[in-house]
Amino acid sequence: MKILVTGGLGFIGSHTVVELQNEGFEVVIIDDLSNSSMDVLEGITAITGVKPHFEQLDLKDRSKVEDFFATHKDIAGIIHFAASKAVGESVQNPLKYYENNINTLVYILKELGKLQQQNFIFSSSCTVYGQADELPITENAPVKPAESPYGNTKQIGEEIIRDTCKVNPELKGIALRYFNPIGAHPTAEIGELPKGVPQNLVPFITQTAMGLREQLSVFGDDYPTEDGTCVRDYIHVVDLAKAHVVALQRLLQGKNKSNYEVFNLGTGKGSSVLEAIQSFEKVSGQQLNYKIADRRAGDVIAAYADTDKANDVLGWRTELTLDDAMASAWKWEQKIRRK
Incomplete structure (x- = not known):
């Protein structure tokens, strides 16, 4: 077809x-x-x-x-x-x-x-x-x-x-x-390649770790969440x-x-910005240079999915973790910068 x-x-x-x-x-x-x-x-x-x-x-x-x-x-x-x-x-x-x-x-x-x-x-x-x-x-x-x-x-x-x-x-x-889609194909043949300054968190993380960006800004640590940073459902x-x-x-x-x-x-699980950073640091072995900045206009506090309908009606569920996604994104970033 x-x-x-x-x-x-x-x-x-x-x-x-x-x-x-x-x-x-x-x-x-x-x-x-x-x-x-x-x-x-x-x-x-x-x-x-x-x-x-x-x-x-x-x-x-x-x-x-x-x-x-x-x-x-x-x-x-x-x-x-x-x-x-x-x-x-x-x-x-x-x-x-x-x-x-x-x-x-x-x-x-x-x-x-x-x-x-x-x-x-x-x-x-x-x-x-x-x-x-x-x-x-x-x-x-x-x-x-x-x-x-x-x-x-x-x-x-x-x-x-x-x-x-x-x-x-x-x-x-x-x-x-x-x-929030993140990661790359495990082969590192395709992945996220934003033009200019990344608009999304993970490419900004990987580019900062590669030294392309001086520092990552975490926008706000005073939200009503467990660690004060915004929570998202990273898939x-x-x-x-x-x-x-x-x-x-x-x-x-x-x-x-x-x-x-x-x-x-989505995965049905919310992860904070700081948890995403910690996941990256764990799988990459890199210490990330980040700072806490002012809140950014338009950011919602928290968003994560109820996946019951996708699981039960569509017959689909996620298999890969936040760590898997971060590891694949890092592998991809390293590959494209070696070209």
């Missing part, structure tokens, strides 16, 4: 392509290379022994999207990652985020509606919950007003898919709400990638209970 992965050279997308190819799917990747590199395609090929079909395409160009689908009518499912994803940048440049994350979704869904098989997996986020009233966070937790245009595009994206599923019974959609990217394959197979096999479903993807 031919599966389209948009943003398939990105961090989560590339790991998902690997897992799809491991399960025997034929993968077509669309990526505009705005936040990725052709080296990733080589990494995927090195891991799986199969080079996926790749097309460099800007999904904001509607006519090119139409042309692509006209030549790929046999697509059995789409996993849609392609989106801008830096919270801070979205605050500075909201129109870029609304154009890139919303328009492209609409164009893809319009073309998907013309296909024989209409299976769609959407890359969503736990940002839709904001600071949840109760922990752990279930899929029934209220969706709060977004803290950023990025978060808002994930909320709007889910609404667009849900509304489209209501009027098109042929369309089957699953929104996967990720918590290994390989576990996350495997969930996409399980969700896709659920749709292909007609096991979905309705034509629009939502699942949280």
Whole structure:
């Protein structure tokens, strides 16, 4: 079966392509290379022994999207990652985020509606919950007003898919709400490679340990948590990638209970920023240079998933630990800096 992965050279997308190819799917990747590199395609090929079909395409160009689908009518499912994803940048440049994350979704869904098989997996986020009233966070937790245009595009994206599923019974959609993906493939052939200053904790940790960053700032140690630092649910990217394959197979096999479903993807365990640092120091043997800084605007205190629905209904659960993720991220960082 031919599966389209948009943003398939990105961090989560590339790991998902690997897992799809491991399960025997034929993968077509669309990526505009705005936040990725052709080296990733080589990494995927090195891991799986199969080079996926790749097309460099800007999904904001509607006519090119139409042309692509006209030549790929046999697509059995789409996993849609392609989106801008830096919270801070979205605050500075909201129109870029609304154009890139919303328009492209609409164009893809319009073309998907013309296909024989209409299976769609959407890359969503736990940002839709904001600071949840109760922990752990279930899929029934209220969706709060977004803290950023990025978060808002994930909320709007889910609404667009849900509304489209209501009027098109042929369309089957699953929104996967990720918590905090970290780590790299154990082969160190692919991993997280942010352009410029990292927006996420783990690449900042590994770059600081490599000496690329002078110091890591821990934003706030006066939160109402066990050690005063923010708590997050850090999920290994390989576990996350495997969930996409399980969700896709659920749709292909007609096991979905309705034509629009939502699942949280996390470990179910919250780890503080200091615990994440300690995990890295343990597996790497490196002492990390970090300092406590002022709180950062927009940070929620704590967020971790209730994974019962993903475990019981989707039939997926995590297998890898925080230490596993940190070890793989460190192995990846060391490899890319040796190039």
